[in-house]
Amino acid sequence: MLKQRKAMKTGVLLFFAAIMMAALAACGTTTEVIKEVPVEKIVEKEVIKEVPVDKIVEVVKEVPVEVPVEVVKEVIVEKEVVKEVIKEVVVEPTPAPKDTLVFAGLDWTSAQVQNGVARYIVENGYGYPTEAIDGSTVPLFQGLIAHDIDITMEIWLPNQEAIWSKALKDGQVVAAGKSLEDNWQSTFVVPTYMVERNPGLVSVSDIAEFKDLWVEPDSGGKAVLIGCIAGWSCRAVNEEQIASYGLEDVVELRDPGTQAGLFASLEGAYLKGDPWLGYLWGPTKPSNELDLTLLEEPAADGCANPGEGCAFPPAEVLIAVNTDLIAEAPEVIAFLRNWDWNGVNQLMAEGWYSENKDDFDDPFEATGIYFLKNSEAWTEWVPDDVEANVKASLAAVASP
Structure with a gap:
């Protein structure tokens, strides 16, 4: 169809060009000779032929489309893990009450x-x-x-x-x-002031000579010796020593009853400056606080038993x-x-x-x-x- 349109335009142009040339000739002095020349007339007809054509119409339709959004979530998942643990437990029996x-x-x-x-x-x-x-x-x-x-x-x-x-x-x-x-002990202890007042009072063998110092109204003329408490092992040693030294007729052995009685007897006499003869050991409170003298006895060395007539060895x-x-x-x-x-x-x-x-x-x-x-x-x-x-x-x- 496009080629047909171009051919038709060309014929029209040629036709108008011929008319213009004829007009120019008439205005001149020369005789216009009109010669009819057979011209081939090309008539172009535009034929429009309706041909049924399927019409394709592109329709743009906006359709809302949900665009998926990627959402990242941090999820903390707690899991309860059950572990089976087998423990060997030694169960000790409840301890019995301790004995008294x-x-x-x-x-x-x-x-x-x-x-x-x-x-x-x-x-x-x-x-x-x-x-x-x-x-x-x-x-x-x-x-x-x-x-x-x-x-x-x-x-x-x-x-x-x-x-x-x-x-x-x-x-x-x-x-x-x-x-x-290790303790010392003696059956024959006196305050030192007695030794100082009575020169010659040195050993157990001197007791008989100085017995009147310790005689009391109820002692039958004997020197009173405050001995070891009855029931103590030293009591028997006191008795044996008195016998071994030949003092049974000179000395009366008396029981103070208790340690407190023994100490009180000594301390009471000492405070008054009175004579005192008796058993004591140390260290004790009286032996540390009072000035005392142990009358001399045969040494314990080589003596198996002080009851046989010797001094007590260190206890x-x-x-x-x-x-x-x-x-x-x-x-x-x-x-x-x-x-x-x-x-x-x-x-x-x-x-x-x-x-x-x-x-x-x-x-x-x-x-x-x-x-x-x-x-x-x-x-x-x-x-x-x-x-x-x-x-x-x-x-x-x-x-x-």
């Missing part, structure tokens, strides 16, 4: 004060209940052999040598440690337990083996006791608490856990 440990309540200060300290440690440090049976040396040692007594804080040798050696040999007792420092003082305790309370035996009741500890505790005993229902327990609160010496005798237990208990107790 029985102390010998010997009737003199040093032993009772040691009991006060030791019992507090055993009860509050090791967890054993304790009690004491009061009495004198001989019956309480029989109780130790019979296992009615568990612990005796003072066994005096050689005073108890014979019975001690037999019980040791028979396997009834065992030494658990050292008690006091070795032991702690003893019955053999059942080895299995029942070995940790307590270990504690007693570490015990060290030296002169410093002894005099510190006994000095406080002497000054404060009348203020307490149980002065020995109070003395034990006083000593434990005011000395660190005992911490060397026990392991750390026991020390902690004792100190925790002391913290809850008012200072005596």
Whole structure:
């Protein structure tokens, strides 16, 4: 169709060009000759033929489309993980209550004060209940052999040598440690002022000459000698020595009844400057505070028994337990083996006791608490856990 349109435009142009040339010729002087020339007339017809055509219409339609948005979420997922754990648990049976440990309540200060300290440690440090049976040396040692007594804080040798050696040999007792420092003791002690006033009063052999110094109205003309307490092992030694020295007709041996009675007798005479003759040992409060003299006796060296007529040898003082305790309370035996009741500890505790005993229902327990609160010496005798237990208990107790 486009080619047909171009051909038609070309024919029209040629036709108009011929008319213009004819007009120009008429206006001139020359004769216009019109010559008809046959011209081929090209008539172009535009034929429009309607042909049914499928009409494609592009329609743009806005359709809302949901554009997916990528959302990143941090999700914390908790998972309960169940693990099956098999543990082998050894269940120990509930420990049985500990047995009560029985102390010998010997009737003199040093032993009772040691009991006060030791019992507090055993009860509050090791967890054993304790009690004491009061009495004198001989019956309480029989109780130790019979296992009615568990612990005796003072066994005096050689005073108890014979019975001690037999019980040791028979396997009834065992030494658990050292008690006091080695002590001295004598049946024939006088205040030094008596020796100074009476030159020649030097030995036991001089007692007969000076007996009138100690005669009392009810002594039948004999010198009164305040001896060891009845029931103590030293009492028998007093009697044997008096006999061995030939003084039975010269001396009357009297029983002071208690340690307190013995000390009071000496201290009362000393304060007044009166004569006094009797048994004593040391270190004790009187022996440390008073000026005393031991009358001379044959030496203990080579003398098996002072009752045979010689001086007491230095006293070795032991702690003893019955053999059942080895299995029942070995940790307590270990504690007693570490015990060290030296002169410093002894005099510190006994000095406080002497000054404060009348203020307490149980002065020995109070003395034990006083000593434990005011000395660190005992911490060397026990392991750390026991020390902690004792100190925790002391913290809850008012200072005596």
